Amino acid sequence: MSATSFFSRLDQIFVLLRNWLVGFLPPTMRPAAGVVLAVMAIVCVFPGLFALTTVFERKGLGRMQNRLGPNRVGPFGFFQPVADGIKSLTKEDIVPISADGLVHFLAPLVLVVTVFMGFAVLPMGRNMVLVDMDAGVLFFFAMGAATEISVFMAGWSSRNKYSLLGAMRAIAQMISYEVVLLLSTVSVVMIAGSLSLPKIIDAQNQYSWGLPHWYIFTPWGLGAFIMYAIAATAETNRSPFDLPEGESELVAGYHTEYSGFKFALFFLGEYLAMFSISGMGTTLFLGGWSAPLAALNWIPSWIWFFGKVMMSIFVFIWMRGTLPRLRQDQLMNFAWKFVLPFTLLNLLVTALWRFLGEGWPRWVLCTLILAAAYVLMGRAGLYRKHIGPRSYRYAE
């Protein structure tokens, strides 16, 4: 068969596979079975990805702090996650005596379930979305909001001041940054004119002079993406926003009192949240599964999607290896006094962009406004010595 058709088959391989498998069933059951298969695929793929990521993260952090990461189990220690899994399964599941049994038990389940729900609307490749929902974006963030309650349940139920503090911090942080997350998404929705993720991707999956129409390549898109990245980092409690589990202050935050499999579930839940939020960012700003160059379209779409997701995961790890942790008040001020205003400004600029319509003026105008805002902000910061070059005093 010709190369193109081969690559198109390769592109659709999972879809074809599903259809083939479903083909064995009576027609009445096929749709349901298809959904079940897709769900199974998701439920298998992402935990696998999670296992890989843990290794990569530990090794990568090791490199950044120039030490070897895990390198005992298997070749280069790549079977480390297997060992960890076995350990967490076989460990004793400790529940504090004064803990609130039911809630303590439910918390991790709620977390994992809601996080998994988020994947339902992410298009992971051409025609590779579980449910093409009309209000997909809304659904995604609704699920994201639902995780907070689980965090609270965990923190409160285990009757431990560290846990409670961690949970409170986590929730405060999540709520504050969720606003930013949503607002930075709104600008994309405004331009794409749809809440359905496949439609948003289609809006970006066009090329002029071989270059893609990804939203990150527009002034407002870039601004929104930056804000989204910040908010996403905070939303997933990653460094530098990892106060909720700042081990130096509160032992391990809201899952201090969890051990064994439940702890593993929390761990899983957090990484899944990272995946899903990176996938969302990819879909909103980086054109989802579309290729970065028209010339590269032959490469299967799902490779692009997962490649982009892993790229952003790498950035997460990189930041963790690089940035120091913020203080709580700094965190809040940052959220409400810097990120939110700029997101709003970005929204206004997006509206202006939409209003100006096609043509060069909108590029000039929007770029000017945003650049001016950022520059002025920096100047103001320098002017009032809030931010700007720090002066260090070394012990002599």
Next chain:
Amino acid sequence: MMQEAVAFTPGGARSMIAQYLWLIPALPIIASGVIAVLRQSRRKLAAGLAITSLSVSLLLSFIAFVRVVGHWAGGSVAREIFNVTWFSVGSAPVDLGWVLDPLAAIMLLMVSFVGLLIFIYSVGYMAHDENFTRFFCFLSLFAGAMLGVVISNSILLLFMCWELVGLTSYLLIGFWYQKPSAAAAAKKAFITTRVGDIFFFLGIVWLFSQTGTLLFYNYGVGSLEGLNLANLLTARGGLGLSAAGAIGLLIFAGAVGKSGQLPLHVWLPDAMEGPTPVSALIHAATMVAAGVFLIARVYPLMSIGAGAAGTTSALTVVTWVGSATAVFAALIAVAQNDIKRILAYSTVSQLGYMMAGLGLGGVAVGMFHLITHAFFKALLFLGAGSVIHGCHEEQDIRRMGGLRADMPLTFATYGVGMLALCGFPIVFSGFWSKDAILEAAQHWSLSKVPFYLLVFGAVLTAFYMTRQVSYVFFGYWRGRGTAHESPRVMTMPLAVLAFFAIALGAIGTPGWPWFRAFLENQPATAAFYVLIEPEFLALLGTSTLIVALGIGLGLWLYGNKSPKPETPDILEQSAPWLWIPLRDKLYVDEFYRVTFIAFYAWWARVADWFDRRIWGGIVSAVALIFGLWAKLNRALDMYWVDGSFDKTCEELSNGGGLLARVQSGLVQNYLRILAAAVVALAAILLWSSRP
């Protein structure tokens, strides 16, 4: 919204400039916003921003103008519009939009050009003011709003900008608010124009309710075109007017307020309390002309249904008001001694000319005078400013004199402006524009009175300008200290304006009526033979006569003899019965004071009296009654003390206690009672409404 608006405009061939026309007003407004947040010390930056933004606007306006001329020369319809639905309440869309047609293009060019010159001038004039940045903030806000008035295609947008213009005028008149007179003048201007704007707004509402659209032009369904206009003509407007006429008159009331026509002219002279550039820009060249422009914009409304006489009642009113104002203000101007006040009254009278021109000869005639007047009156004001500047803030013309030696450049340019204002034949633009008005008046079918009025006004104009010039520039110096010529940044604009005060005449001569043709969208044909036809020559003769008469009279009375400032004016010596009332501005202010203002004061007093006497009286009466009642009770107690009475008291207090228990302050009790009541009510309703 925007995209849709574009989508359903037929024949989407809209030029870039028409689409981005809104940038012209937007730029100065943005600039003013930026200037507003600057620190006071950033003078250069402020001025730079204002001037840059306005010059960009000027550039864009020029592009737009060229575009329109191209359309017109190409013979296609020279009107491009761009409408946006702002939002819609229920089913009624609230539309905004802008229009680019000859009228708008001309005005854009004039406003941004004169504005730019005056900006530059003010850099010099305001150099020593500590509120420099604030001044430029207001000034460029004004420029933006004025340009907005010019381009707006939606009467709502026009009204917004109109009010914004009024606001900036208020702010700028009261710029030196430390001076109580300035503050008072600002308030007077604001309130007086409000009176007109109320009627204007009524007109807008009526227009909207009649046509259901706020847009002037919208491809045949706007309020000034097609079916809507015809319906307006047929609809009844009361007082034997058509709705069109009535609405037109209401809008005209707004114009009367803004451009100081007869009943509401009182604020304009006082507005001279503001800085001179402001007087030049706002109260001579642009804002006061906005009224005239407004009438020109809604001219279809005024002129539709013109009878055999070739005019409508609305236009007749406009004519009469205009010509009356022209003479009235000119009369007052004769007897003023403040250099800026004279110019202010002359502005009022010239605005009267424009109105009369609109009423008599249509858009072209009025607009032509508007444009020329904008240039030479701005020139005169800036010249006056330079004179004041040179004479150390002296404004009384009796304390000047002989300045032609001290300030030659100012003198030369001022002379040009003066001659243009007098309508000195052939050379000066003022002649051609005023001539057109007089000609139109001469051919007016209804009555010849306006013609005579306007002619008389012209004589007076020449007269008082001669008086002023001979007071200021001739004779010998009577002020304090010595006068000095103003800096270059101030005189350069004067020179430019002077050039235009002469050159602009060329585009409107009867020989080559380019302006009229452009505005009325017909091909321009040069017909120089008209210039030697007896009719024109006769007119030329008369106007020459008029000007000569005025100037001669002026020179005879005031020429080159410079009386002491203390000695009364020559006219005052010879004809005090004429002079005194004129000097006191024909007592209009006094009249208002004893009528309207007095009425309001009286009304306030009445209300106050009501409060004190009637209501207060009632209250105290009630109190008194109760007092009596109490006394009565006490008497009863005294005579009627027995157990039954105590018992009643007990019962009462118990009942009170019972009732008080309900008011437990427990929220849930209230909620409970509420819920129970709701249940009962619902049950009753359902039961009663059961099938």
Next chain:
Amino acid sequence: MTALTSPLTGYLLVAALLFAIGLAGALVRRNAIMVLIGIELMLNAANLNFIAFWRYGPHPEALTGMMFAIFSIAVAAAEAAVGLGLVIAIYRHTNTTELDKINRMKG
């Protein structure tokens, strides 16, 4: 029973029950926060009614019920914020959130 043949009836009954529960809670609980929760429940019941009528009503494309529900959700959020703020303020004044202890008109 034949009444439940119409799906709408079921929804309405559920809404009515939820409303009653909320009201009961608002009436019997002593803690101000619980009262607020009860009120939230009542609001939600009303929303359910709106949505149900929108779904089974003759003109779903008019979106009236839907819009009403959306707006009431927004308003309910505001109400919760202000109400809980008030509860906290009251708690600061009178160290309690139990309504039958808060019966003085001035804190």
Next chain:
Amino acid sequence: MNVVFYLLAALTIAGGLAAMLLKHLIHAALAVTVAFAGLALLFLQLDAQFAGFAQILVYIGAVAILIVFAILLTHGAELPRGGVFSGTWFVGLAIAAGVFAVLGWAVLQSVHALPQQTAAPAVTVHDIGNALVGSYVLPLEIVALLLTAATIGAVIVAMHEKAGQK
């Protein structure tokens, strides 16, 4: 009238009941969260995707958290001495029962009058958006104002008084 509806209805009612009966405030808050979730699912059952997701986002994501915070800030977590129900709980219960009786009776009375649209309405989020910025733009603006005012008000009300201001 399928089984899903019964399940969701049962879940919602159970959540509501638990919320109102549970002694512990936090438990009650979690229970009411369950009720909110059930309602959201009911909305989805009614083909009202947008409203359902909005419900989850606002109620579970914000209101529930808000309630929990308030409980913890007012030390509501420990049990009060005098019981959680007010002394006159039976009155309240009776009134609530009355309300339910009236409402239910009304509903059952008007069964035959109720509309019977069975086809799912084809309303997309796009339509809702257009409606919001179209004919409902004024309410939208007003709600925006209301929310702003409420935010500021809540902050001000809950702010710590300065010393001596009290």
